[in-house]
Amino acid sequence: MTFSATFRAAASITLAFACIAGQAQSGNPAPMTPLAHPDPRIAGISAAMRKVKSPSWAAISPDGATVAWTARAAEGTQIHLTSVANPDPAKEKIVTPSGATACANAEPIWSPDGVWLAYTSTCTSKEEKPGQEQIFLWNKASGESKQLTHLSGLFQDVAWSPDGKSLAFLFVENASRNAGALAAMKPWSGVVGEDGVEIQRIATVSVADGKLTQVTPATLHCYEFGWSPDSKSIVYTAAAPPGENTWWIAQLYTQPAVAGAQPKSVFDPNTTPGPMHGLQLAVPRFSPDGKSIAFIGGLMSDQGSTGGDIYLIPASGHAEPKNLTPNRPATPVWFAWEDVHTLGINEDVRGKNHLFLYNIDTKAEDPAFSQTFDQSVRSGGIKGAISGAKNGPNLALIESGFNQAPEVFAGPLNGLKQLTHLNDGLKPTWGKSESIEWENEGFHVQGWLMYPVNYDAKKKYPMIVSVHGGPSASIGSTWAGGGALYSALGYFVFSPNPRGSYGQGERFTQANIKDFGYGDLRDILAGMDVIEKKVSVDKNREGLTGWSYGGFMTMFAVTQTNRFKAAVAGAGIANWQSYYGENSIDQWMLPFFGKTVYDDPAVYAKSSAISYIHNAKTPTLVLVGDRDGECPAPQSFEFWHALRAEGVKTQLVIYPNEGHGFVDPAHVQDRNERIVDWFEREMPKSRE
DSSP states (O other), rough: OOOHHHHHHHHHHHHHHHHHHHHHHTSSSOOOOOOOOHHHHHHHHHHTTTOOOOEEEEETTTSSSEEEEEOOOOSSEEEEEEEESSOOOOGGGEEEEOOOSSSOEEEEETTTSEEEEEESSSSSTTTSSTTTOEEEEEEEOOOOOOEEOOOEEEEEEEEEEETTEEEEEEEETTOOOOSTTTEEEEEEEETTTTTTTOOOOEEEEETOOOOOEEEOOTTTTEEEEEOOSSSEEEEEEESSSSSHHGGGGGGEEEESSSOOOOOOEEOTTTTTOOOTTTTTTEEEEETTSSEEEEEEEOOOTTTTTOOOOEEEEEEEOOOOEEETTTTTEEEEEEEEEEEETTEEEEETTTTTTEEOOOOOOEEEEEEEEEEEEEEEESSSSSSOEEEESSSSSSSSEEETTEEEEEEEESSSGGOOOOOTTTTOOOOOOOOOEEEEEEEEEEEEEEEEOOOTTTTTTTTTTTEEEHHHHESSOOOOOOOOOSHHHHHTTTTTEEEEEESSSSSHHHHHHHGGOOOTEEEEHHHHHHHHHHHHHSSSSEEEEEEEEEEEEEEHHEEEEEETTTOSSEEEEEEEEEEEEHHHOOOOGGGGHHHHHHHHHTTHHHHHTOOOOOGGHHHHHHHHEEEETOOSSSSSSHHHHHHHHHHTTTTEEEEEEEEETTSOOOOHHHHHHHHHHHHHHHHHHSSSOOOO
């Protein structure tokens, strides 16, 4: 069958499924039938994993003396204040409105002078909509909190103006869903693309009187922003709505921080002739003197999964941006200005985090301020963000690794000390892990190997290869991450960062352009060869799984190799040609494929599993949410339908009211049980 004929046949299948899906969405979906006999070990392992207490936010005060951090408790999310010099739990303060506890208090940020702590809370009066977050201010002198806002809608990324007189945030007034593409899409209804479009704007609120001002126009959907040092202007990334689809073509804007001001486009990557052409923008920040704007630019496949090089452009625009970090063998994911000559940077380097000070004039690191962490480090908010004191060298961050439960640390970079002891005595229920590196086709590739619990080198163990999403992303070391569940059940788990991933510079990240499923799969197979020579893997019991791009890689790989004995494809993409017209985020595809599917269908067919479906022999479980806008359910239906037609063992499970990222704990548990059950049944232990 030709590619065009395959496309027409797939379109008919997709249309039929869309009709069925539409009928199902018109009423309440039928409850899912649970797995008949889930592995009894999973419940216990999952319960042990849930014992971890995970701090989700850490903000250090301007003087570097106090860290505000959050963690979930039985009553709700709590904000704790801990002294850096004397981190005594008995002396911690809890911040909450009027002593209320049965609610969520989160995302604390200090005012520039350290007098106020702004935070979000659902501890509101009865007059407010239940569950609606509002911004509160806690006063350091009085120890009391006051409600500042009376919003209706969703907001995020609250930031103080440098003069401390107002707060800015991203705001979707009267929102019905989260603004991002990961959330469940609305059921299809009405005039598609025109009815009910929700715009995320930048709003400010006055600290003095709580006055709310919508600053940016309703014609632009805003994604990230930063204040100018004089508090009079903002810089932001934005594009025309709908917002879940246009982040990939966002421009860089500046404007006065007042209502009705005219936005000024200072940089458009869609029209630039330079190296940023067609790439994405993130983390825009004014320089301390207000004369320049720095941002991260690169090939990014998802908003929030930030990575690339750091560029500098005059605040007035009218110039090509200058690459400040050219040819680094790593991927900056976050930065902050220290002074007009220096940036503090957090970069992904082969699956690890590297924090350092960087002179933008000399392109040199400060050896006195440089440290690499085997664990993941963050403080909350933007990926990889670190909280630094305004006055002095102290930082606050959260460390988490495969074998280190998350805790808050603070102090100077080379003298960080542990502030919290939330998880003392908590031991992993899974096996040890290590970074694995190998060479393939001129690339140096890295990944993570997690051993089976209680590993005995004299025995043979099955292995699950887990491919991350993206592809512009990476897998790092985090508590209970990297397939820890499978390790706890006696599997090796290999989590590769093949070409297309972050961690080794833009050349590596861009190495899979127009090559999805080929070079990256060869990198993964080469990594498996290295592991098989190192540890006692049972080559007859190797499985493959992944979600999103990892789901695509799973679908594609089983049409390219019979090496895997079982596969589980989560929210995958079977046919890039039909996918182009089905998803809610088609703009992300152009940088990777070069042209639209209508202009170059062959390059899309080249990487489509459906094009090679006659080669598939691997038993494959297919999982997806019915309201997934990133990787719509018809893609999973199409793959499952094709496998059935080819006589390949398969099963399709569709989860009701779920988007790309599952939120229902029962569905997450069911998904885990089904994945384990599939691998256990399709890769049974041989009788020896």
